[in-house]
Amino acid sequence: MAGPFVIVGAGQAGVQIAESLRQEKYAGPITLIGAEAHAPYNRPPLSKRFLLDRPELASLAIRGPEALQRRQIDLQLHTQVTAIDRQAHQVVLANGGRVSYGGLALTTGARLKTLPLPGAELAGVFGLRTIDDALNIGAALDHCLSAAAPLVVIGGGFIGLEIAATACKLGIEVTVLEGLSRLMSRVVAPIVSEAVARVHAAHGVGLLFDVKIAALEGRLGAVSAVRTAAGQLYPAGCVVVGVGVNPDDSLASAAGLECERGIIVDECARTSDPLIVAAGDCTARRRTDGSLLRLESVQNAVEQGKSAAAALLGRQRPFTAAPWFWSDQYDLKLQMVGLSQGYDEIVTRGNLEQPAFSAYYLRAGKLIAVDSLSRIADHMNARKLLDRGMTPTAAQIADEAFDLGSLLRA
Amino acid sequence: MPGALQVNCIEPDGQRVRVQISDGWSLMQGARAQGVQGIDAECGGACSCATGHCYVAADWLARLPPPAVNATQMLLNVAAERRAGSRLGCQIRITAELDGLVVEFPERQV
Numbered sequence: 001m002a003g004p005f006v007i008v009g010a011g012q013a014g015v016q017i018a019e020s021l022r023q024e025k026y027a028g029p030i031t032l033i034g035a036e037a038h039a040p041y042n043r044p045p046l047s048k049r050f051l052l053d054r055p056e057l058a059s060l061a062i063r064g065p066e067a068l069q070r071r072q073i074d075l076q077l078h079t080q081v082t083a084i085d086r087q088a089h090q091v092v093l094a095n096g097g098r099v100s101y102g103g104l105a106l107t108t109g110a111r112l113k114t115l116p117l118p119g120a121e122l123a124g125v126f127g128l129r130t131i132d133d134a135l136n137i138g139a140a141l142d143h144c145l146s147a148a149a150p151l152v153v154i155g156g157g158f159i160g161l162e163i164a165a166t167a168c169k170l171g172i173e174v175t176v177l178e179g180l181s182r183l184m185s186r187v188v189a190p191i192v193s194e195a196v197a198r199v200h201a202a203h204g205v206g207l208l209f210d211v212k213i214a215a216l217e218g219r220l221g222a223v224s225a226v227r228t229a230a231g232q233l234y235p236a237g238c239v240v241v242g243v244g245v246n247p248d249d250s251l252a253s254a255a256g257l258e259c260e261r262g263i264i265v266d267e268c269a270r271t272s273d274p275l276i277v278a279a280g281d282c283t284a285r286r287r288t289d290g291s292l293l294r295l296e297s298v299q300n301a302v303e304q305g306k307s308a309a310a311a312l313l314g315r316q317r318p319f320t321a322a323p324w325f326w327s328d329q330y331d332l333k334l335q336m337v338g339l340s341q342g343y344d345e346i347v348t349r350g351n352l353e354q355p356a357f358s359a360y361y362l363r364a365g366k367l368i369a370v371d372s373l374s375r376i377a378d379h380m381n382a383r384k385l386l387d388r389g390m391t392p393t394a395a396q397i398a399d400e401a402f403d404l405g406s407l408l409r410a
Numbered sequence: 411m412p413g414a415l416q417v418n419c420i421e422p423d424g425q426r427v428r429v430q431i432s433d434g435w436s437l438m439q440g441a442r443a444q445g446v447q448g449i450d451a452e453c454g455g456a457c458s459c460a461t462g463h464c465y466v467a468a469d470w471l472a473r474l475p476p477p478a479v480n481a482t483q484m485l486l487n488v489a490a491e492r493r494a495g496s497r498l499g500c501q502i503r504i505t506a507e508l509d510g511l512v513v514e515f516p517e518r519q520v
Contacts, residue, residue: 019447023447058443059432059435059439059443061439061442061443062442062443063442063443063445064443064444064445066444066445067443067444067445068445070445071445298459299459302461326458326459328458333457333458333480335458376480376483376484376486377483377486380460380483380484380485380486380487380488381486381487383487384487405486405487408487
């Protein structure tokens with residue numbers, strides 16, 4: 001399709017599309033519209049380094065505004081898109097303005113899930129998605145530190161655990177309340193959950209499972225404790241809620257694009273409208289077997305972004321590589337590749353106690369995913385093994401003296 | 411930019427770009443923010459994603475501390491050729507000793 005190209009959402013995926021269009025030698029107009037006031041920035045450090053070191057905001061930049069300007073990418077910040085007019089090929093802005101497109105890319109990201117609980121609106125209760133959220137959490141952690149007040153984290157997923165680890169490093173007493181029976185249960189096997197739980201416990205973080213929250217209690221409008229359905233009270237100087245996100249497909253679905261918990265795209269990032277592509281957290285990818293795959297990751301934003309840019313230029317660049325993710329907690333480096341759902345066998349490699357091991361997930365004898373805890377070489381080899389559809393034998397996996405990378409060179 | 415140091419970046423197509431990077435920033439943060447081509451993304455300098463593979467020019471290598479084991483392992487199986495100067499840009503902290511550093515970025519990251 002022909003330009004001008006308009007990209008709604010100035011995060012990782014949006015910036016990638018703009019840059020890839022230029023790399024693919026498209027020289028026409030590109031407008032990159034962001035709802036936030038900040039220039040495009042990296043989100044992964046927000047739960048970790050950013051809270052720990054409080055670096056200047058500019059150091060989080062994906063691309064600085066000047067760099068985008070040099071490539072003649074028209075960055076419009078603090079700009080809310082309220083509708084897509086598919087007949088007129090325009091997006092409608094909150095100020096009533098309209099921007100015409102020849103091709104449109106939606107990179108609208110995801111929104112935090114919230115807790116439908118009494119007290120959820122109290123001051124001192126946070127979710128983490130944006131720089132502004134992180135600045136607020138940083139200030140609240142400072143308050144916890146100076147008042148010797150504990151942090152309560154609701155949700156034992158990646159974001160919650162990363163914030164717990166960061167706050168613990170800062171010297172704050174931390175309790176994590178998880179609704180299910182183990183950490184990160186949606187993504188990793190029990191053996192991995194247990195290893196990560198041991199690391200948190202060793203750092204003095206309190207972990208409670210199968211907790212049903214009844215309410216957040218407040219004093220003078222600010223949160224002071226979390227009360228469980230069982231009647232227990234956990235005092236809190238602040239509360240971070242990390243219970244996941246919902247893809248932001250509101251614009252797309254209002255415009256009649258096919259959506260199902262995300263904007264449905266094919267492997268080339270194309271939506272049900274031939275003039276519209278989508279990439280990143282807001283999408284649900286239809287795979288060749290018909291199933292929908294939702295990924296929330298930097299890799300997905302970048303790779304779908306590249307696919308989306310190609311699609312805007314009428315080319316096909318399918319994204320089919322094995323998905324990978326990471327999480328840093330204390331000195332533990334958790335790296336995951338592949339999708340482990342439906343595994344029927346796990347083979348481990350390394351030291352479970354330390355922990356420094358990898359869990360290799362197999363289904364019907366075929367390798368489908370690998371979770372590595374402080375086992376970087378295993379992770380990097382696993383990315384390639386999975387991309388090539390290769391499965392080492394159980395004996396090769398378990399034998400640390402065997403170099404799994406040698407299979408790739410054979 | 412106050413306290414900025416010069417780094418000479420060679421983009422995948424051979425174009426040389428001189429960028430200013432603040433003292434104490436990582437090579438990755440500075441080069442990426444200023445739009446140097448050849449960098450996909452970043453994990454926040456945590457050495458977790460392997461998308462910051464770059465080649466440090468031979469005459470500068472001796473001024474860098476040796477790469478940590480973590481960083482060396484992250485460079486296993488990266489898409490572009492491994493060379494003596496292969497490093498992860500997020501693990502190179504720009505200081506006065508590295509003012510004028512020359513570094514090249516490969517065509518593909520992962």
